[in-house]
Amino acid sequence: MEATYCAGVLSRGKLPVSNLRKSDHGFQRLTSQRKAIASVSCHLSNGLGESSCKSHGFHGGSYHGGAVGKGKDPILQTRCSAGVSMYGESFLESHSHATEDKIGVLLLNLGGPETLHDVQPFLFNLFADPDIIRLPRLFRFLQWPLAKLISVLRAPKSKEGYAAIGGGSPLRKITDEQAHALKMALEAKNMPVNIYVGMRYWYPFTEEAVQQIKRDKITRLVVLPLYPQFSISTTGSSIRVLQNIFREDACLSRLPVAIIQSWYQREGYVRSMADLIAKELERFPKPEEVMVFFSAHGVPVSYVEDAGDPYKDQMEECIYLIMQELKARGINNDHTLAYQSRVGPVQWLKPYTDEVLVELGQRGVKSLLAVPVSFVSEHIETLEEIDIEYKELALESGIKNWGRVPALNCTSSFITDLADAVIEALPSAKAMTNSEGTSEEMDNDPLRYLVKMFFGSVLAFILLLSPKMVLAFRNHLF
Missing domain, CATH: 3.40.50.1400 (Rossmann fold)
Incomplete structure (x- = not known):
């Protein structure tokens, strides 16, 4: 795995987007006269x-x-x-x-x-x-x-x-x-x-x-x-x-x-992605029937809910802008977004790419175009996870026509x-300045530190050796 980053949830059809870009005129903010x-x-x-x-x-x-x-x-x-x-x-x-x-x-x-x-x-x-x-x-x-x-x-x-x-x-x-x-x-x-x-x-x-x-x-x-x-x-x-x-x-x-x-x-990025998608759609026998399947790298739910990671919102907004650009070109295909590359026993943002591929096959989707939207370079998540693992899963699930948009590269x-x-x-x-000091005070009490180390170690070993954790490691790390 080359990356372990954020995920988001997006269902088929229109995306839930922020109030910043619910208009079809989203690109008006992206002209050369912007001062924001x-x-x-x-x-x-x-x-x-x-x-x-x-x-x-x-x-x-x-x-x-x-x-x-x-x-x-x-x-x-x-x-x-x-x-x-x-x-x-x-x-x-x-x-x-x-x-x-x-x-x-x-x-x-x-x-x-x-x-x-x-x-x-x-x-x-x-x-x-x-x-x-x-x-x-x-x-x-x-x-x-x-x-x-x-x-x-x-x-x-x-x-x-x-x-x-x-x-x-x-x-x-x-x-x-x-x-x-x-x-x-x-x-x-x-x-x-x-x-x-x-x-x-x-x-x-x-x-x-x-x-x-x-x-x-x-x-x-x-x-x-x-x-x-x-x-x-x-x-x-x-x-x-x-x-x-x-x-x-x-x-x-x-x-x-x-x-x-x-x-x-950015308008240039959005248009570049739309160009690649439009080009790949033309390779299908019936381009208008192809499901555009955006697959982004995921992160644990806690990143978004507890740490305030903006990735989920930005990803949904990104897909909205790309689809708006495609619609402006007369391309009105259905689309959805899912998240790949989860690892470990924690909960990741859903829906998961592998699960959605099976669901799409069960729903009768026959043509699918995978779009690795969070990657601008080919690497293991595109070349192995999408091109080999997910393609095989999609074909086994009933999808007949598979395509994949290349990464932007150069x-x-x-x-x-x-x-x-x-x-x-x-x-x-x-x-680059730091107007703030550390947000957490260092523990200067040696005895208190040793007590924390001791109980922390005990709790950690109990956690790591618990049946639930062992099963999680076996299912997600091997």
Whole structure:
């Protein structure tokens, strides 16, 4: 599994959307004259996994790799508020000033194992992230042991999946290609930039990418997560890492940074997705009868209900905008949304992709077009989970005609829109500061800490050895 992020619920037909975009004129907000500032506030907890480092990169302003330094930071919690400004007439003046700077663009992604040998350590990095497995404070000392246990147990099954797609993830290669394409698109718009790639859980890691940014003496930085929708466990986790690094470095703490927290609502992205869907529909014998099946990566219910993750709402709004664009082209197919890649014994947002595929077959749906809406690059969730597992399940359930929309990858209209997003975001760059201290006081009483450790350990072992937990691990982790 290369990702563990948010999910949402969507039934067949019209989507429940926020009041921001219930009108068919949703794109009116997305013109070049926009001046509204869209911002997202997120609570992010800290805690880095342990990894060794590698350095990979192009010279002369392409991307640079990164590495995770050894060691463990204290568990902190901060609030980040980063926005993207969309400027109209004032943009040209800001852009002319930006050309005097040394501008950097940092692309963020999850990363993926490049060989079967990499699978288990990659999974450890993934599950050691406190934004992926959110343990109560009393049990946080179990984060690394639990990550080790899960990664060892899950590695054999994950290796089978990666073996089925060639022995490793193509995510890094595709992200490199996107970085190069974005650099060319920005240079075509008279904005020379250095592009950096930072992966969260595998090489090239975010941490060394940031150090390369510092060595290159970048004067303004745009952070562009390659996730259209914001989630605590994707964009949020990566931003938390950036905050920790910048807070501890006097030089970086003064660097103006613009963070594009989500971009699912951008007209260029929506039209690019609609283009791909329309093209694939034409491959079916009767395009008008095809069910458009959006499959997004899921997250536990608690992320949305307890932690306030906006991913579910953003995903529903994203689907609404895509379907509105298709309707404007005369494409009125039925559609639905479900969520894939759940793992572990906790409840994830429903409906689940595998269950919905069976239901659609039982309802007599014969033609289905799968759309991996939360992914902009091909990786294991698209190439193995959708193309192999879900396709087989769909055909077994009675669906006769199966198709799948490819990920955006380096689609020219998509890359051009990302370039526009970078240019529009740049004027809003400001230093990343922490106006708030830790939201949780560290426990300075040694006796109290030892008591918590003791009872926490007892409770943890009771929990892990309970029949319910053993059954859950057997059903969901193997």
